Amino acid sequence: MAINASDSATTVIVGGGFVGLFTALHLRHHQHAGPIILVDPQTNFVFKPMLYELLTEELPESVVCPSYGELLANSDVELVQAKVTDVQLAEKRLVLDSGQEQHYDYLVLAVGSVQGYLGAKGAEEYAFAFRSQTEAIALRDHLKTCLEKSLTTEDKAEKERLLTVAIVGAGPAGVEMAATLADLLPSWYVPMGGDINDLKIYLVNHAPGILAGDANSGLKRCALEELQARTIPVTLKLGVGVKGVTPESLQFVETGEEELRHLDTGTTIWTAGTAVNPLLKTLAAEIPPEEIDRHGQPLVTSTLQLPSFAEVFAAGDCVTVKENPKPALAQIAYQQGAAIAKNLMAAQKGKPLVSPDPQLRGTLMKLGLNNGVANLFDRVRIQGKAGDLLRNATYLELLPTPLHNFKATTQWLAEEPSTVSIVPMPPQPRN
Helix, strand or coil, rough: CCCCCCCCCCCCECCCCCCHHHHHHHHCCCCCCCCCCEECCCEEECCCHHHHHHHHHCCHHHHHCCCCHHCCCCCCCEEEEEEEEEEEEECCCCCCCCCCCEEEEEEEECCCCCCCCCCCCCCHCEEECCCCHHHHHHHHHHHHHHHHHHCCCCCHHHHHHHCEEEEEEECHHHHHHHHHHHHHHHHHHHHHHCCCCCCCCEECCCCCCCCCCCHHHHHHHHHHHHHCCCCCEEEEEEEEEEEEEEEEEEEEEEEECCCCCCEEECCCCCCCCCCCCCHHHHHCCCHHHHHCCCCCCCCEECEEEEECCEEEEEECCEEEEECCCCCCCCCHHHHHHHHHHHHHHHHHHCCCCCCCCCCCEEEEEEECCCCCCEEEEEEEEEHHHHHHHHHHHHHCCCCHHHHHHHHHHHHCCCCCCCCCCCEECCCCCCC
C-alpha cells in the first residue's frame, strides 16, 4: 500500500519509550517537516535498563527517569500527556482517556508490552513488578520497611518472613535483581544493626535453568558464579511452577508433583513473562487475523509497517517483525526508532523505504553492586567493576540528549575502575 507524501503531514507517536522517543528526536534532528506529536501518560521517560541504579540509589531519579520536558526542550515536538484508549485505523484517529480525539497522517505505535503473570493467582495484586519509576521506588521503600520491622518484632517466624525475598523469573531481569539485592540488602541492614546471615534471597523459575533461550544465555555460567559470590548467596529454586502469591507467601509446586508448597516471604518480586499491551487489542477488529501472531501481537513488515495500514509504523516489544524478529532490548529499540524516522522521512518525499536489520552488539548485565559483565560481540567478556562501568557507560550513551548524556556519564566516570577482568568467550555452538 502506498503512502501519500505531504510536507504538512501530522505524525503522532504513541508511547515515549526507546522506540517512540528516539523516533521523535531523530525526526526533529533531521528537520522533518510537519507536526510531530508524542503521546504518553507519564511526565518522565523511564530508562528501564538502569532502574536497578534507581533502586540502589547509585543514580538519582533525574538521570534514570529524566522528564520529557528536558529531553524534548527546543525540539518542537509536542508532548500530549494522555493515555490512548482506542486506535481507529480506518479513520486515522486516536481516542484519549480525556475523551478527546487526535487525528494523524502517520502513526507510530511504540507502547511496549505490559507485565504478564502467567495465571498465578494474586501475583498482580501482591507481587512487585519492576518496570517503572513508581514501581522501583515502591519496592525500595517496601524492602527498607521490612528490614526495619524485622528488628522490632519478637516473633521469630515473622522476622524470618520479613527477611526473605522471592524473585520469580530467572531471565535477565530476575538474575540482575537477585544479584543486586544480594549486595544491596546487607548494605542497608548492617547499619541498622541487623545480622546479614538472617537475610534470604530466592530466585524461582519454571525452567530448570537460568537465562534459558535469552540473548544473555552465553553468560549463564558467569551469572551462576556471581549469584553465589554475592554478600548473600542466592538460593535457586528451579523447575517449579508458581501458582499464587499472597502478602505473606509464594505458592508453588515442584516439577512432577501436585502438592502445593509455600515459601513464607515478606517480598515477592515478579519478573517472569510479558503480556500484550491492552491498547493493541483494540486493533483486532481492523487487522486481519493472519497479521497477528500467536501471542496476540500485531505482525509488521520488514519496513516496520502494519501490512494493511502502511501509514502505521510500529516496533519494540509491542509487535513482532515477521521476517526478522529481534530480542526486546534497548539497543534494538534505539535502532528501530532511527529506522522508523528514516522511513517516515522517505515516505514524506515519496522515496523507497528501507528494511532495517538491527544488530545486537553484545549483552550487558548488572550482577551486584559495582559488579557486572559485558559480553562484546560474543568474543570478549569483561567482568567485575570494569564490566559494571562499561555497562553503565554503554547505556548512558543511549540517553537521548547530549547534555543529559554528559551529566549522567560524568557521575559514573568520577571513579576509575579498580579491577578489570577480560575473559575470551568460548566458541558458541552453531544452530
